Structure formats: structure tokens, C-alpha cells
Amino acid sequence: MKSSRLVSLLLLLQTRGRMTAAQLAEELExxxxxxxxxxEALSAAGVPLYGDAGHAGGYRLLDGYRTRLTGLTAGEAEALFLAGAPGPATQLGLGSVLAAAQLKVRAALPPELRVHADRISDRFHLDAPGWYADADETPHLPAVADAVWNSRVLHVLYRRWREPTDVERRLEPYGLVLKAGRWYVVAGPGPRTYRVDQILRLAVGEEEFTRPDDFDxxxxxxxYQRDFHDRLHRAQAVVRLAPGVTLDRAADHRREQDGWTRVTVPIESVDxxxxxxxxxxTxxxxxxxxxxxxxxxxTVAELAERYGNFGAHGGDRGSGTRPSSRGGTSRAAPAQAP
Incomplete structure (x- = not known):
């Protein structure tokens, strides 16, 4: 809609400063x-918008002009509260800041949008870490985040997987990434990626660095993820899959007469x-x-031998049966749920 696009154009100039018509067109598609x-429509509406000609020209707002945050839709209000993950914010030392910001935004919302925002908080909870894994201890995360924000050089003792395992590094932290409950810092020179939980010792230097303008x-x-997976799966396996069985990244599907499918699958290693x-x-x-x-x-032969000798070890171990008082066997009663 034109009205939504005008608001987007105004907010772009307000947050980024001077922008050319070509840059605005690219952002707004x-x-x-x-x-x-x-x-022209914004100027006619009284918005102090000016255009400068020349190589360094573009459109800009009058210095000091700010527009108030109005016109939020229900979906936008919901997304705003869904995006604020309390867990990661707390790890970064920003839990109270996030809570205060959400409180202020909520207070500024009209009643009908406040209901939508509250509904999101009540019905959706974001929990990034996966199951069956202990949470990583990241005591240096707030210091790394502060260095990212203030462009300060870090001197760290870092533990890597190959020898020598513990190495000293000078890092220019460009940004932090949270992936599956684990924090990574992307740092120059390079840049390269480091796990924050593998930083053993950290010192913030007095030196500041300049983040590359073209770094995204x-x-x-x-x-990085694409290259990681390409490096990870350098070998291939050819397998047959039973009907209904699928594998991620499988290719060259060929259905066989017995209903099974022959596919080629990239693998990391035999292990x-x-x-x-x-x-x-099966x-x-x-x-x-x-x-x-x-x-x-x-492995299958070892399992077959182990379970094939099942009867030689008493026959009742783990079988769920027990001797009966009448000389036979009876099925054990199922355990009751707590």
C-alpha cells in the first residue's frame, strides 16, 4: 500500500540519514x-524533506526532525514482542533493558494492539537450545558483547580442537551470533568464527578497531554455514531406503522393483x-x-550374537516375565506412572 510505503520511506531516512533515490528504490523494491x-507526496504533507544534487547528494530530513511511532498493525505489534527473546538478552546482560523497553512500548500501544501483544507473550515462548545438551557456560559473553558494541580489541586465550589446543588470539569482534543455543563471535582479521564458550581468558584492550563498511x-x-556443510560432507554413501524412509540431503533417487529407493547421501565420515x-x-x-x-x-553381527544368546543367560532377564507360584510363568504387571 502507498501509505505503508510512505511510512517506510520516512523511517528509512530517519534512521539512515541521507539516501539517494536509487538506494530508496532498492530498499522499498x-x-x-x-x-x-x-x-513529492511527503513534501506536500508538510514533512521537511530535502533533496541535494550532485555526486554526494540524496534525500534527507531536516536535522532534528523525528516522527512518532504510530500506525503499528496488530501483526507488527505481535512480531515486536515475539522477537524479544528473554533468554539471549539475559545472557548478554540486557534482560532488564529488554523488559523495560517492552514495558514502554506496551504502554504506548492502543488497547486493541496491547491485547495482541499480551496474547503473544502468553502463548509463545522461545527456547533456542536443543534437547539432550547441557547449556554452555559463557562467562565472557557480556564482555565480548561490550567489545562488539564499542569496537574494542580483545586479547583472548582460546581453546580449539586441534593441537596446540590453547592459543592466544587478538580479535576484532564484528558481531555475535546465537545458533542452536550456542554463541559465536565473528571477528577479524579474516574474519573468522569463534565459539564464545571456548574463550578461557579474556582481556579488553585500549585499542579500538574500525569495522569494515561492507561487512554484513x-x-x-x-x-559460513553453507561452506561449513560443504566441508563437513565431503564423502558419499549409496544406500537403499525402505518405503516411507527418507534422509536429508539425499540425491539421485531411483525406485527399485521391491519398492525400496536407492539414493546417494553426503556423509561426514564413516564413524x-x-x-x-x-x-x-531395518x-x-x-x-x-x-x-x-x-x-x-x-555391528549387526555383534548385536545378533548378543541377543541370540539371550536364552543362555536365564531367559527371564529383562523379559518382563517371572516365575509363577503354579510352576509356570506369568506376565509382570506394568509399572504405574507416577
Whole structure:
């Protein structure tokens, strides 16, 4: 809608300062001619908007002009409160700041939007860390966040996975990323990625650094994840999958006469694939590489031998049966839930 686009244009100039018509058109995903018309509409409405010609020109608002935050839709108010994850904010030392900001925004909302915001808080809770993993201890996270914000150089003792494990590093922290409950700092020179929980010792230096103007944290992280997965899955396995069984990243699907599907799957290593494929039980058959097929065959043989000798060890261990007073066996009563 034009009204929404005019508000977006106004907020862009308010937050970024001078912008050219081409830059505004790219941000708003409209033509430059549309930007010209929108600027004329804002000027006619009394907004102090000025255009400067020349190489360094562009549109800008009169110094000191600010627009009030009005016109929030119900969806925007809901998204605003959903975006504020209390867990990560607390880890960064900003829990009370986030709570105060949300309180102020909530107080400024009209009653009908306040209901939507409260409903989001009541019905949705964001919990980033995964199951079956202890939370990482990140005592240096607030100091790293402060260095990111103030462009201060860090001198750290960092533990990595290869020898020598403990190394000293000089970091220029560009930004922080929270991925699956784990914090990473992206730092120059490079840049490179470091796990915050692996920082053993930290000292904030007096030196300041200049963050590259063209550095985009979100774009860097997207490329980093893509490169990580490409490096991770350098080998391949050829497997057969039972009907209804699927595998992520599988390719070259070929349906066979018995209903099974032959696919090619990228794998990290024989050890990793061995553990992952065993989880599928009888729903998978590994064909290639030979060392992976032999490894799984040995494991299955060991399991068959172990459970094949089940009767020789008494027959009732873990069987859920017990001797009966009448000489036979009776089924044990199921355990009651607490």
C-alpha cells in the first residue's frame, strides 16, 4: 500500500540519514520514479524533506526532525514482542533493558494492539537450545558483547580442537551470533568464527578497531554455514531406503522393483554415518562405501550374537516375565506412572 510505503520511506531516512533515490528504490523494491512521487507526496504533507544534487547528494530530513511511532498493525505489534527473546538478552546482560523497553512500548500501544501483544507473550515462548545438551557456560559473553558494541580489541586465550589446543588470539569482534543455543563471535582479521564458550581468558584492550563498511553479519553467517556443510560432507554413501524412509540431503533417487529407493547421501565420515544409519534399523541398507557396509555388518553381527544368546543367560532377564507360584510363568504387571 502507498501509505505503508510512505511510512517506510520516512523511517528509512530517519534512521539512515541521507539516501539517494536509487538506494530508496532498492530498499522499498519499487522504481526510482515511484520514489520521486512518494517524496513529492511527503513534501506536500508538510514533512521537511530535502533533496541535494550532485555526486554526494540524496534525500534527507531536516536535522532534528523525528516522527512518532504510530500506525503499528496488530501483526507488527505481535512480531515486536515475539522477537524479544528473554533468554539471549539475559545472557548478554540486557534482560532488564529488554523488559523495560517492552514495558514502554506496551504502554504506548492502543488497547486493541496491547491485547495482541499480551496474547503473544502468553502463548509463545522461545527456547533456542536443543534437547539432550547441557547449556554452555559463557562467562565472557557480556564482555565480548561490550567489545562488539564499542569496537574494542580483545586479547583472548582460546581453546580449539586441534593441537596446540590453547592459543592466544587478538580479535576484532564484528558481531555475535546465537545458533542452536550456542554463541559465536565473528571477528577479524579474516574474519573468522569463534565459539564464545571456548574463550578461557579474556582481556579488553585500549585499542579500538574500525569495522569494515561492507561487512554484513547476516550475509557472512549464511555463507559460513553453507561452506561449513560443504566441508563437513565431503564423502558419499549409496544406500537403499525402505518405503516411507527418507534422509536429508539425499540425491539421485531411483525406485527399485521391491519398492525400496536407492539414493546417494553426503556423509561426514564413516564413524558419523555408522551411528546415523544404525538409527534407521531395518529401514536402510548401505551399499557403498565398502568400509561403511562392513562396519555396519560387524555391528549387526555383534548385536545378533548378543541377543541370540539371550536364552543362555536365564531367559527371564529383562523379559518382563517371572516365575509363577503354579510352576509356570506369568506376565509382570506394568509399572504405574507416577
Amino acid at each position: 519499487v522504481s526510482v520514479r515511484t520514489v520521486y512521487r512518494d517524496v 553479519l547476516a550475509a557472512y553467517w549464511t555463507a 558419523h554415518a555408522h551411528a546415523e544409519f544404525l538409527r534407521l534399523g 529401514g536402510i541398507e548401505v551399499l557403498q562405501p565398502p568400509e561403511l557396509r562392513e562396519r555396519i555388518a560387524r
